[in-house]
Amino acid sequence: MAFREKIHWVTLMTMILAFGWYFFAYPWQIVGSPAGVTTTAGMLVPVTIAIIVMMTLATAFLAIRNPREVDTREDERDRSFHRRGTHYAYYPLVVGIWINIFLIFWGIGQAQQLNLMIATLVVAEIVRIGTQLYLYRRGA
């Protein structure tokens, strides 16, 4: 498995774990209240720190184990995978944004909007990375 593919696996697992914890541990009973926004902000801090720490440690570990591939730049095949991943990620992003727009007119609270936007971003990222991993696995 190529170094770049391993990094994508680490990113995918990190995203799923960090935001899985966020959405699992979030106190949904207060999402409609003003405290929901501060709770979101407060929970995003450890999520962000966890992502940075996990990615840094995993990248360093993989770089030490694969020193020859560390400086390898993205080639045209990597870039084509990246483009396709971004293309497919665009769809959940658009759907999430439109749902959010409609729900704002519906009158949902700030914390609910915020969480919907976070969920949209997370789904889009998972689709982007997942698409790239699928293409790497298929060898296309």
Add this chain to the structure above:
Amino acid sequence: MAKPPFTNDIRTLRFLAGEMTQGDLGDRVGVTRQTIAAIEQGKYSPSLEVAFRIARCFDKPLEAVFQWSDDAD
């Protein structure tokens, strides 16, 4: 993705070029070993630039490396 409508002789040419590895060819062409492997297996269609670079590595014309499949017409 559908298979490219052409085949290639990269594996044979590598062998004839002193058993050049996929990694060596990739380094000379400017792509990864995995990309060379994917091209060899017909899973990835390279850009015209990379195709020409591969042919130049073997000092061959492009059509000596890549051949259009008749059944692809």
